[in-house]
Amino acid sequence: MRVTFPVVGMVGGGQLARMTHEAGIPLGVRFKLLSDTPQDSAAQVIADVTVGDYRDLDTLRAFARGCDVVTFDHEHVPTEHLHALEADGIAVRPGPEALVHAQDKGVMRAKLDAIGVPCPRHRIVRDPDDVAAFAAEGSGFPVVLKTVRGGYDGKGVWVVSSPAEAADPFRAGVPVLAEEKVDFVRELAANVVRSPHGQAVAYPVVESIQVDGVCDTVIAPAPGLADELSAQAQQLALTIAKELGVVGHLAVELFETRDGRVLVNELAMRPHNSGHWTQDGAVTSQFANHLRAVLDLPLGDPRPRQPWTVMVNVLGGDFPDMYSAYLHCMARDPALKIHMYGKDVKPGRKVGHVTTYGDDLPEVRERARHAADYLRGTIQE
Template identity: 85%
Template sequence: MTFPVVGMVGGGQLARMTHEAGIPLGIRFKLLSDSSRDSAALVAGEVVVGDHRDLDTLRAFAKGCDVITFDHEHVPTEHLRALEADGIAVRPGPDALVHAQDKALMRARLTALGVPCPRHRVVEDPADVRRFAETEAGGFPVVLKTARGGYDGKGVWVVGSAEEAERVTAPFLAGVPVLAEEKVDFVRELAANVVRSPHGQAVAYPVVESVQVDGVCDTVIAPAPGLPAATAVAAQELALTIARELEVTGHLAVELFETADGRVLVNELAMRPHNSGHWTQDGAVTSQFANHVRAVLDLPLGDPRPRAPWTVMANVLGGDFPDMYPAYLHCMARDPGLKIHMYGKDVKPGRKVGHVTTYGDDLADVRERARHAADYLRGIIDE
């Protein structure tokens, strides 16, 4: 029997954990990484170091691969179309992935589909931002986003006045479209994670609460506490609809705002495994990574149901305590049920270097265990 080769473009932690999920299935992974020191490059068996923005490099990498997938959205759309023209299976395909690459295009398409979104418009200069705020957004503050390239708070500005808008000139000088959006008065952020295969099978994970700190995901609680069942089902159906209408293959994360009146608005899309789905590694019957592998290979999808009433994932960010390994002794002894996932990255302040997961019947206990472990590994606490 010949097992398939999955070509993964990108060498970050998402690729590392997707590779891990394919090992029990005997799936071979071939990795295109920017550096031999990237997270996934440290563990994958076949690593090609090269530039994902170079078409010749992509074509050479794709030889011998049965399917190409991604741990980021930065491969140029025209290159993906060229690979498809060469007969390479690209999943998700360029016509789907472009909606995760280009926020302005995503907003236009979702609006056309009737998907609830914040009020928005592409703006040309700071004066246009002012007009948008005064005539469409209900006033300042408004959010400015580069249409392409931003993530984890990068490429995003919140401007509270016309004067602040005039001072934010960098995105306009960069030569990329800028999307202006109303600043939604939300009560919390949610995420709906779904997986869809080429033949149309799809599964939905429980809707989670995502707690952000300084624009970076800090904690994920599964399922979202206190979320009405009808709202949770509506969010899952919304994510499944988006996956079907955009013809997504693989994992889709739909980041959502929950408003005080119980509505949910779509914030962002990601067509790959996502931070809000890391809890599934230990908290679901089939993880997001395993189901992404199954989907891109068009295998039957696995059970997305949770293993316990509550699962909490806490990101471990780098701080002033670079040697995290000695902290394992305390964390593992204190909590034998704790799961630690480190990415093999050099520890730098603010950098995501790993995450922990805990699960159980009592949310307060589960949450405290995850928070304690993440803070101890980071060196914020010492007992």
């Protein structure tokens, strides 16, 4: 008798889709992919690929037929399209009522305020003069400006020091959110996963180190983080997931302030760069748990396998032949884990990541840093 396993439709062909597909292989889960191009990261490894525009409702509807559930590699599918899929009887996870909080920063801030989640001081601003008024209401400039939709990896974000510098964000013709520039100690991330029937798990809170607005290094767990603050961050993430009705993985990016608090910076409702360490460092990865959640399966153990895990992103540089660096990296560190995304190498582009783990944090960090730099070609020994 033929056993029919569920079909997961993944919208978006990036590395997150690629790694989620990898997590589904041992489970026998079948994948359909809606990808922008046949060269996208996930399109290279998934057999059933539709090349099309996720912004076109007819394309999205045709793709969703035959899927048991539809989930996402990114948050950019129009909210009204997701409502249309639900009206067609398609299980969309996370659903549009939840996902809009990751799509629209203004909606997100309003909801987090309503449920009592601590955030930086903020409001929607109309023009540079309104930015100046917002600054005057608080501690003055600099102020952080964000377009409410479409930003990621530092795009759509400006730090401005005067009204004259505040003109650029308004040229896009979309609402702009002003936020105080938080004087933080470091950035943290709390990753949780929630299923449709309400089961939820929380991964250890991690430190996320950014370079030029892009995640560079993640340390799990965040070193030196007080137990009570770690528990508070995890509880915040679990509360947000429940109150927003999230199904799947939720990443809550946080600021640790100098007075010992955490403030919510951003939300992502999909596997997230701050959770890549879980591929090798946790009993159940974020990708496997995201799949379990959207299929309403029991969630897996999120505990770490080792005292410390470090993930470093491999960014493109001027050294395109990264494969030739494998010999050195693997011989130097047989325990090193390399994950490449099948992308063309371009300066500053995320083309892969490495993970290391062990019980000596300085050594674990050095191993990951060396491998990422050697693969990029910024060091030669």
